[in-house]
Amino acid sequence: xxxxxxxxSSRGQVVIPLDMRKDIAExxxxxxxxxxxxxxxxxxxxxxxxxxxxxxxxTWFNKKxxxxxxxx
Numbered sequence: 001x002x003x004x005x006x007x008x009s010s011r012g013q014v015v016i017p018l019d020m021r022k023d024i025a026e027x028x029x030x031x032x033x034x035x036x037x038x039x040x041x042x043x044x045x046x047x048x049x050x051x052x053x054x055x056x057x058x059t060w061f062n063k064k065x066x067x068x069x070x071x072x
Contacts, residue, residue, distance in 0.1 A: 031043075
């Protein structure tokens with residue numbers, strides 16, 4: 001696990017530290033998930049989300065919260 005700090009700009013932009021973005025290319029889409037005071041960035045959503053529904057993982061997003069967090 002890696003831990004680092006960053007800050008948000010006045011325009012809401014956040015820089016991902018270089019060491020943490022080695023596998024992320026320009027233009028890659030990230031999923032942003034917020035739960036209470038946690039914000040999680042994921043390069044992709046679970047495959048089960050894509051396979052469970054034609055409408056962008058609708059079933060995955062409707063799962064009980066605990067089950068959805070286990071997938072992440």
